[in-house]
Amino acid sequence: MTAPPYLPDGARHLPGHFDRDAQASLVEDVRSVVAAAPLYTPVMPRWGRPFSVRMTNCGAHGWVSDKSGYRYQPQHPVTGEAWPPIPEALLALWEEVAGYPHPPEACLVNFYDDAAKMGLHQDKDEADLDAPVVSVSLGDDCRFRVGGTERGGPTASIRLASGDVFVLGGEARLCHHGVDRIYPQTSTLLKNGGRINLTLRRVTRPA
Numbered sequence: 001m002t003a004p005p006y007l008p009d010g011a012r013h014l015p016g017h018f019d020r021d022a023q024a025s026l027v028e029d030v031r032s033v034v035a036a037a038p039l040y041t042p043v044m045p046r047w048g049r050p051f052s053v054r055m056t057n058c059g060a061h062g063w064v065s066d067k068s069g070y071r072y073q074p075q076h077p078v079t080g081e082a083w084p085p086i087p088e089a090l091l092a093l094w095e096e097v098a099g100y101p102h103p104p105e106a107c108l109v110n111f112y113d114d115a116a117k118m119g120l121h122q123d124k125d126e127a128d129l130d131a132p133v134v135s136v137s138l139g140d141d142c143r144f145r146v147g148g149t150e151r152g153g154p155t156a157s158i159r160l161a162s163g164d165v166f167v168l169g170g171e172a173r174l175c176h177h178g179v180d181r182i183y184p185q186t187s188t189l190l191k192n193g194g195r196i197n198l199t200l201r202r203v204t205r206p207a
C-alpha cells in the first residue's frame with residue numbers, strides 16, 4: 001500500500017466515467033427512486049443527532065441509522081414500504097467495475113445540500129467484505145477524503161465531480177473515507193444544486 005497523498009491500493013477513481021447524458025439519465029432514475037422511497041434525515045446512534053445528509057435506498061437491503069445503531073433493513077424506516085429496485089444502469093456499472101461475480105444488494109442514495117458533509121468512517125456493516133464499494137457522484141463537486149484502515153492515520157483528499165466513479169475494494173475496502181465539503185454551484189446537472197452520491201454494496205455472503 002502506498003502512503004497518502006496517493007490513493008491506497010484497491011481505491012480507484014474513475015473521473016468522468018458517466019458522460020452528461022448518462023448522468024442526466026441517472027438523475028431520472030434517482031427521481032423515480034425518491035418518488036417511491038422519499039429522502040429522509042437519519043439520526044446518529046445513541047444521541048440521535050441528525051445527519052446533514054438526507055438519504056434513501058434502493059435494492060433488497062437499505063442502509064439505515066437510528067438511535068439503536070447502523071444496519072441494513074428491507075423497508076424504508078418512515079414509509080414501511082420495501083425499497084424500490086436498483087436501476088439497470090447501476091447494475092451495469094457494478095458488472096463493469098466491481099470485479100465481483102454477484103450483484104449488489106444495496107444502493108444508498110445520499111443527498112448533500114451546500115452545507116452537508118460526512119465524517120470519516122468505514123463501510124463495515126456488510127457481511128461480505130470481499131465485494132468492493134462502488135460509488136457514483138452527480139451534481140456539485142465535493143472534497144472526498146480517504147485514509148487508511150487504521151483510525152487516525154494520514155489521509156489524502158481528492159475532488160470528485162459529476163459523473164465520477166469511486167471504488168473501494170481489495171486492501172482499501174475498509175479504508176476510512178468521508179466528504180469534507182461540497183463546492184456549491186460547480187455543476188449544472190441538478191436544477192436546485194447539491195450533490196447526489198449513489199453507493200452500491202453487496203450486503204450478504206452469496207450462498
Ligand SMILES: O=C(O)CCC(=O)C(=O)O
Pocket residue numbers: 108110118123135144177178179197199
Ligand atoms: O458521498 C460520498 O461520496 C460517500 C458516501 C459514503 O461514504 C457512504 O455513504 O458510506
Ligand SMILES: [Fe+2]
Pocket residue numbers: 121122123177
Ligand atoms: Fe462510506
